[in-house]
Amino acid sequence: MNKALRILKKAVLWTLAFILLLVVTGLVYLYVLPKGPEVTEQTELSTGKGSFVMYAYENSKRKSIRVWTYKPANWKDQDKIVFVMHGGGRNADDYRDAWVELAEDNNLLIIAPEFENKFSHLTTNDYQEGNLFTFFKTKNSKSQWAYTVVENIFDHIKSVNSITNEQYDIFGHSAGGQFVHRMIMLMPESRIGTAVAANAGFYSFPDETLQFPYGLKNTEVKLQPNVKQAYNKRLVVLLGEMDNDPSLGTFRTTKLAMEQGKHRLERGSNFFRANKSLSEKNDWSFNWSIDTVKNVGHDYRKMSENSVKWINH
Structure with a gap:
């Protein structure tokens, strides 16, 4: 014994x-x-397609990030800059390519960061949930948030290319749509002009009792003043009329996710309605819009095409 x-x-x-x-x-x-590709020499953006690698965080060489770009020949300082946020496939180069013709037609400088992660099929906290928390659920500093990385990239291209723009616009589809709407809510002080969150799989609702990423519990964000400030930003919730098939792409089916709606179209509508209702209840200004694209499903190319009118408006 x-x-x-x-x-x-x-x-x-x-x-x-x-x-x-x-x-x-x-x-x-x-x-x-240290993680990521080798950092490249700091040079001005070339006309046409390009890419560069920079350190993701200020004052740290622990992580690097590749950034895909497209610059029309006629683009000049103070013309529009658009960040394009990839989906769950983390295929930033494909998303950049989808914007080439749009960039030429509308004279847009396209910046597409690639949040590479070998284990992205196992974890989403590092990208669409903003890297607020580690894989082990401990909090990261704000300097390590994925949203801060976007701001760092903006500073980088401004300094290297002598650009004086004070703002940039941002588009994200699917996982990128999750990224964009959370960036507006969690970092309303960001220098975003117009944000378009397209076909997000699920949302962070303005509810301090719901655990993040379904709500705001355990984050630094409060309804007052943070969400109130976020409502002053220009966010467009862009939905595909036919994005009502949960079998397309990666679709979260946890209990809290399903409470948001049966599919992406319903979840996006409910998210917008909840925020509009909260703003009206508190008599807060509300600068968000919702737009449903006819005859389009979970298609990042077609959703990109339909986002340009909001960016140009």
Whole structure:
């Protein structure tokens, strides 16, 4: 009997030691070791397609990020800059390519950051949920938020290219739509002019009792003053009339997600309605809009085309 207990204790200790080793190894890999492609030389953006790699965070070389670009020949300082946020496939170059003709027709400088992650099929906290929390649910500093990275990229292209623009516009589809609407809510002080959140899979509702990312609980954001300030930003919730098939793309089906609606079209409508109702209840100004694109489903190219009128407006 004593021998059996000793064996059991050893097995438990070895198991705990193994789990601890896995956790420590994971922490070191994810949050200590440098990650990302090699940083490129700082040069001015070339006309046409291009890309560069920069450090994602200020005063840290722990993470780098590749940024895909398109610059029309006629683009000049003070013309519009549009950040294009990719979906869950993290295919920023494809999203950039989808905007080439739109950029030429409307003289837009396209900036498409690539939030690369080998384990993106296992975790979404680093991108569409803003990197507010680590994989282990501990809080990251605001300097490490994914939204801050966008602001850092804007500063970088301004300084390297002698650009004096004070604002940029931003479009995101699917996971990128999640990113955009959360950036408006969680970082309303950002320098976004017009934001278009298209076909997001689910939303962060203005509810301090709901756990993030479904609500705002456990974040630094409060209804007053943060969400009130977010309502002063120009956000367009862009929905596809035919984006009512949950089998398309990655669709979250947790209990809290399903309470938002049966599909993306319903969830987007409910999200907009909840925020509009909150603004009216508190007599806050409300600068958000909702637009449903006819005969379009979960298609980032067609949704991109239909977002330009809002960016140009």
